Amino acid sequence: MSITIIEKKVCVEYEVEERKKMTKIMIVDDEPDLREMLDLTMKKEGYETEMAEDGSDFLEKINEFQPDIVTLDVMMPGSTTKEILQKLRRKKSNPKIILLTVVRYSNEQKEKVFKMGNVVDYIKKPFELDDLMDAVKKHVQRSL
């Protein structure tokens, strides 16, 4: 029984690894160092990545890149997250959004946020890299 489970787990792990090669992740952050660090980390993990420095950059690049997952910083100059998500609806692309926030959301706010577009998760800044990678991995796994 336990052997089967382990085998299954290994199997899933393998599939996730395979999947990573096909998964496209877009990193939207106005902090270049942070953006590049995330990009490097993602690439090392085996994902295909693209970077955007703000909302408009992100919306410009999205049609071309067609990401599966987007890590979106909520505090950026220019448009607000809400505006970005509203504009995203008009695009053909339909990626999963992981928000990176500084504030902790109340239950009410969480509900609001999850109603906006395709928000699937949020990670509170400052985050441990492992936490972010786990979250991304979770959603890759989920889309299997």
Next chain:
Amino acid sequence: MINWLYPKMYLGTTRLLCCALNNLSCIGTLVLSISLAEQNSTMEENIIQHHVVIADVASQSIEAGYIARRWPFRTLEEVSKCESVLFWWIVKPDGEILLADDAAMWQKHVDDRSLGTDKIIVKDSVFYKTGENIKLIVHPLKIEDGKQWTFYMGVSLEPIVAVRNEMILSGVGILVAISFVAFLVSVYFGKSITRPISELTEGARAISQGNLDYEIKVKSEDEIGKLADVFNKMTVDLKKSRAELESYSTNLEKEVGKRTAELEKANKELKNEIIERKKAEERIKKQNIQLKKLNRIKSDFINVTSHELRTPITGIKGYVQMLLKQSLGEISKEQKSALEVVLRNSNRLDHLVQDVLDISQLQSGTMRFTPEPTDVGKMVDEAVEAMQSSADLKKIKINVNIEDNIPDLIIDKECIKKAIIHLVDNAIKFSPDGSIVNIRAKNERDHVLFEVHDFGRGIPKNKEKKVFETFYQVDSGMDRVFGGVGLGLTISQGIVVAHGGKIWVEGTVNEGSTFRFTLPIKPKQDIEGRFEGVDMFRLKNNEQDTENIVFDRKNFRM
């Protein structure tokens, strides 16, 4: 006589006199009518008697004349001459009038039941000529044997009527006279009653209209007179009391005027004071707004700076973690330990920034709480797990003892966990290596009591309340040994108080200390209302009484 009498008579007497007079006139009328009736009947009887005698005499003369074959014309003439005799007839037994005073009646027939009677009859009848009421005297005549002749004589009652009328007239005259006198007397007495009453009425009206100088001029000694006297006396009293009242009123007015002036003065002073106070209040408000603004600016500054500080820290930590994972290439042992130092210090810096941010948010009331039903046991376990590595470094054992009967609390789990972490961190920091830290939670009816007990160096009694102050360290010299800047306990206090609990510490120097805090099982306020933030300045002002900090709404910024 009455005029002379009346001033001494009481009303009762007057009334009696009037009644007596009335009764007297009534009795007079009665007596008069009785005597009139009596006289009338006596007179009638006398007249009839008198005429019966005349008829008797005439009959005897006729009887004698018949025998002598010579009618007694002289007697009959005398009879005719009598004023009251209206007519006479001598009637034969067959009813034929043989002889009458009036020749026109001769040989006429009489149809009468009394015809041929043998005794004298007197009856009412009417005079055949005028129809007036008369008395008819029927007298038998003994002229022929066996055959009865009758003498009829009509007697007029005119004289009686005349006399009666005269008597009635005189009687009525007397009655009228008596009645008139009675009327006069009544009018006089009536006036003697009504005049003083009118006088009194007039007086009462005058007095009611305020003319207190009016004197009622009634001199009689009867009840009205007495009433008038009482009235006059009352008027005098009234006048006197009115004068007193007026003088009192004048005094009162003066007094009121004086007091009003005083009051106005006081009022003016009060108004000035109010204006002054309002100005002061205005100033304080402005200052307060300014202060709040400053506080807000400070908080914003800290918020932004913290955010700005944390972003590079995230970058540093991220790269260090990547390096440590060797995903950017292999590193040597020395490099690894150096990177671990970098990571540890980055974490410290990160925590410090987080603490400053927390303090800032608690102070400005911008801390957002997310209350939800929370399993206390799980929450404490999570807190302990977070602190486990720190404890392991000092080989400190953390004992957890949570009672089973603790219900889920409606709290912000992350915040309370943070408060516990700060207390545990504090305990670990001041505990000697290899010692024990005990964490307990007990259900105490309306609240849950949390305890974090260590065997550290303890806290002196006089500093038990100060440890919750911002940046306070029991012994500044120990800072370098124990690390930290003394924000943790202040944050714990802020979070606990915001949840409606209280926090305090007890301990003995060199034996250890116990931090305790409570959380209400059933929060009194609405959850939203409870977590609007706590004013840390106010908490600081309460330093004398930190032990008794009990949550109350005033502590919240609305």
